[in-house]
Amino acid sequence: MPRPGRNTYSEQKPPYSYISLTAMAIQSCPEKMLPLSEIYKFIMDRFPYYRENTQRWQNSLRHNLSFNDCFIKIPRRPDQPGKGSFWALHPSCGDMFENGSFLRRRKRFKVMMIMAAQEHLAQSKLSDAAHYLQQQSKLRLSALAATSTHLPQISSYNLGVSQPSTFKHPFAIENIIAREYKVPGSQSVSAGYPLHNPLTAAWPHMYNTMVDSVSPISMSGDYVAYRMPLKSMCHGGQTLPAIPVPIKPTPTPVALPGVLTPHIPAFLSNSYQSQSPTSPQAATSKSSPSTPGETHTNPTVQSVVVH
DNA sequence: CCGTGTTTAGCATTGA
């Protein structure tokens, strides 16, 4: 794997797949969701390599957004003009790169399964959550317009600027690039979830519990020192999810005994096992040509990721 | 018109 320069990859192609690049961009913003144009901008700002042949890689990137289940589309609200939707990471996609390579995932993230009557309850709050995210986005974009659209450089780029917490998602640019060159002076970096993250206000009973259940792992000293193998980062660290708002039809529920239970990701496990039955768990899925009639309005749907 | 999103196809690379 090529070693990047200290602050830039210059003309060299970064050793990251489009999936990881996109995930970085999404994770870099406080709302955990970005329009396509912002994703483009993030990548071009960070990696000069991608300032050329834009048509080529942007086409590939769009392909990845549509094709991979780890990305979910969040529609704009009617009062929020603009082209395209927002893109977010699926709540359970944080451990895709277990093998430590950002060029190749250990397995493709795939939303397969649907079940549970929880979805019915989740649906009741889904619109509110989506509304909230949209509002956050709106505020952010307004702020960008009011100040500057220029993204800060790596050395100063910190989610904490606009977010009280110093939480770093495995896909966060700091985490990914810091594996290659340490951030000077970064002795202590909290890996806990943002206690003041807006989402906790939206779904407090869900996200607050996630914080409690996950932080003991994420606060690892190795992680803090940027020495933890990425495998551990991705597996132990949890994705701070954007609220998945299904746009596409949901595949027909198919029971796969023996697949579900052993591999329920921590995110889902938490919501399943340590949450009250009323815990909202938004579900989404890429459309399936074989199931054009199914929609997310099915009250029995629940997404489960199978690795 | 252009940006966005979806889909299909082919090829290369990687890991089991």
Place this chain on the structure above:
DNA sequence: TCAATGCTAAACACGG
């Protein structure tokens, strides 16, 4: 070797 994954190209539809 084969399947999974990633990259690229291309066609097409849709909407601002």
